[in-house]
Amino acid sequence: MITCASPKSLDETRNQEIIAVMENVLRSGHYILGEQVSQFEIDFSKFIGQNHGTGVNSGTDALILSLRALGVGVGDEVITVSHTALATVSAIVSCGATPVLVDIEEDYFSINPLEIELAITSKTRAIIPVHIYGHAANMTLIMEIAKHYNLHVIEDCAQATGAEYNGALVGSIGTLGCFSFYPTKNLGGIGDGGMVVTNNQALASSVVALRQYGWDSQRNAMISGLNSRLDELQAAILNVKLKYLEQDNQQRIRLAKLYDEQLSGTRVRTPQVRKDSKHVYHLYVVKCQDRDSVVRKLNSNDIFPGIHYPKPIHFQSGYKKLCKTPATGLPVTERLSNNILSLPMYPELDESKIKTISEYLLN
Numbered sequence: 067m068i069t070c071a072s073p074k075s076l077d078e079t080r081n082q083e084i085i086a087v088m089e090n091v092l093r094s095g096h097y098i099l100g101e102q103v104s105q106f107e108i109d110f111s112k113f114i115g116q117n118h119g120t121g122v123n124s125g126t127d128a129l130i131l132s133l134r135a136l137g138v139g140v141g142d143e144v145i146t147v148s149h150t151a152l153a154t155v156s157a158i159v160s161c162g163a164t165p166v167l168v169d170i171e172e173d174y175f176s177i178n179p180l181e182i183e184l185a186i187t188s189k190t191r192a193i194i195p196v197h198i199y200g201h202a203a204n205m206t207l208i209m210e211i212a213k214h215y216n217l218h219v220i221e222d223c224a225q226a227t228g229a230e231y232n233g234a235l236v237g238s239i240g241t242l243g244c245f246s247f248y249p250t251k252n253l254g255g256i257g258d259g260g261m262v263v264t265n266n267q268a269l270a271s272s273v274v275a276l277r278q279y280g281w282d283s284q285r286n287a288m289i290s291g292l293n294s295r296l297d298e299l300q301a302a303i304l305n306v307k308l309k310y311l312e313q314d315n316q317q318r319i320r321l322a323k324l325y326d327e328q329l330s331g332t333r334v335r336t337p338q339v340r341k342d343s344k345h346v347y348h349l350y351v352v353k354c355q356d357r358d359s360v361v362r363k364l365n366s367n368d369i370f371p372g373i374h375y376p377k378p379i380h381f382q383s384g385y386k387k388l389c390k391t392p393a394t395g396l397p398v399t400e401r402l403s404n405n406i407l408s409l410p411m412y413p414e415l416d417e418s419k420i421k422t423i424s425e426y427l428l429n
């Protein structure tokens with residue numbers, strides 16, 4: 067059976083390295099906020115090109131703590147998309163703010179900057195562009211709009227660790243960058259984990275306090291926070307896996323190129339890549355008009371693609387009343403949700419499988 071993502075490494079050298087560091091943590095007796103977390107925070111933020119990195123419990127918490135560090139709360143509005151993981155929107159709701167959902171670009175699936183401007187009100191505090199599927203949003207226009215209206219930009223980089231936009235790594239462009247280390251992500255642990263990066267010292271200090279009840283260095287809480295610590299075991303594993311990130315991303319890019327070649331002339335449309343950007347293919351998402359029959363064909367051959375995401379968030383009953391959307395709806399989001407298909411994509415995927423999958427998609 068082939069699924070659309072797999073977190074499991076088949077590389078024995080890498081697995082042995084991971085087992086060794088796990089044993090070291092076990093024997094160290096130091097399991098929370100120790101040297102592994104500090105090392106990972108230093109190395110990861112340096113890799114992204116930011117001065118501060120704070121390890122937290124998940125990508126969702128990275129977004130929540132970033133919003134809270136900016137003082138976003140009840141009565142505020144945050145602009146983002148409906149075409150994303152629920153986590154992006156649930157993080158805004160968790161802070162008491164209102165998600166304002168706007169439409170996406172037809173070609174790239176990410177927030178349409180022209181729609182952002184139409185959604186800005188006196189209550190707008192921040193924009194959360196999502197670098198969906200491993201490909202950067204249109205950050206030039208988003209940063210221009212944010213500057214013009216004095217808004218913060220929190221980059222949701224959960225799916226795009228290592229992706230680049232005009233030579234900058236995603237996460238280094240906005241006010242804060244939020245990452246997820248969920249197992250299937252490009253840099254994934256073997257449990258939950260996340261990170262907030264920023265160049266802003268004051269915001270970094272707030273995130274550090276917020277991830278641990280609001281404590282300062284004297285364990286005196288001047289603000290209220292939560293428990294959202296990255297643990298030593300995950301950090302130790304991520305320290306090993308960070309060394310392999312670029313190699314893994316290059317393999318994803320190679321596999322995507324192979325798909326692009328094999329799929330030309332078939333019944334699906336392959337992903338578009340912006341000029342001057344590096345797509346790291348967390349997911350390889352194609353468009354097809356007859357998705358149900360394509361899925362049936364693949365399933366009958368033991369291949370199980372995914373759909374990211376089948377139901378826009380503004381249509382989900384638990385969220386629809388909590389979000390604001392334009393009166394005209396979100397036509398691109400709504401249409402594309404019926405046409406998208408995530409084909410199998412992970413560094414361990416055998417190239418021959420891409421050829422087989424593509425043959426099933428011939429007209």
Ligand SMILES: Cc1ncc(COP(=O)(O)O)c(C=O)c1O
Nearest residue numbers: 124125126151153154224246248
């Ligand atoms: C775009 C996006 N944002 C946020 C998250 C939340 O990350 P986590 O699962 O680590 O909380 C995810 C992961 O599912 C995601 O894909």
